Amino acid sequence: MPGRLGGTGCAAVLPVRTDRLVLRPPTPEDVADVVALAGDWAVARHTGDIPHPLTDAPIRAWIGTTRQTHADGTGVSVLITEAETGAIAGAVTIAWHRHWPEAELGYWVGRPFWGRGYATEAVRAITDLGFATFDLAGVFSSTRGDNTASQRVLDKVGLRPDGGVLEVPAPARGDTWMQARRALTRDDWVRLRAARARMVLVVAAALVDPDGRVLLAQRPEGKTMAGLWEFPGGKVATGETPEAALIRELREELGVDARAACLAPLTFASHAYADFHLLMPLYILRNWAGTPTAREGQALAWVRPARLRDYPMPAADRPLIPVLQDLLGG
């Protein structure tokens, strides 16, 4: 059993926070919300242990078991909640009481929250916690054969079929399921973590017009993070200075000419995305030649600083908003 946390059990490391989520232990107040989501057959049918139809009692029992597991230090079982709204979106569990030093992962996400990448974000965070804090040697999981969404989640987190077959008790279905085992070893996790720490240098500008409005560009369809609003800019190429890269990007994306002397450094973003670490200096630009025009199919918007939060932005950009608001006022 893991010795790193001594007698403190697992509760000491909770909640776990990610970009968009808070992973926290369930409480008796959560029962109704959990029953509403997990009572959906579309969710329950992929699990062996969520009864259908679902009543309060099994969820109350699960909450009690969870508390005991955390006290014993034999696993982590948490609700996936939205950081912004506090809404419960699902649950994720990592348990090593039967397989130490390996742990089994399980999770579900309620139907209103499908398609947002929450499962991947939560499973990745709990996997990281297992390896980094609890010294696991490996994690494994399995899914029903037709649960392709869940297979994609495990793929993204790095769990690959290893040829094994798991005998999964499915008491709520009165059955035992034989499922392909997917696993991630500690060595592979260390390699993946190093890839995620790969530094990408991106340079961006807040163009400010005479009314004090800031120019945002919407990432077009087909690009990563499509639909989000960002500051014009892009990756610094090998052999390029940040200023030269920004001047090039502004010309390519907006058709405007800027001079290095007009680029005033303001602040920077440093953000761990799932597969790279973004370092992004942000410059202020008040003078340029030409009229900003969307050259790459992106939508453009001139936005008052007080309204910047109305535009969904990449996670890295959110801490930049108060800095701009401080500088420019409302």
Ligand SMILES: Nc1nc2c([nH]c(=O)n2[C@@H]2O[C@H](COP(=O)(O)OP(=O)(O)OP(=O)(O)O)[C@@H](O)[C@H]2O)c(=O)[nH]1
């Ligand atoms: N230009 C710009 N990029 C940003 C901002 N915030 C942020 O996370 N990024 C990220 O930084 C990278 C910018 O690189 P880019 O604009 O040259 O990349 P790209 O879209 O051509 O390529 P990509 O699809 O591989 O990301 C993207 O991953 C983008 O999502 C921002 O405010 N401005």
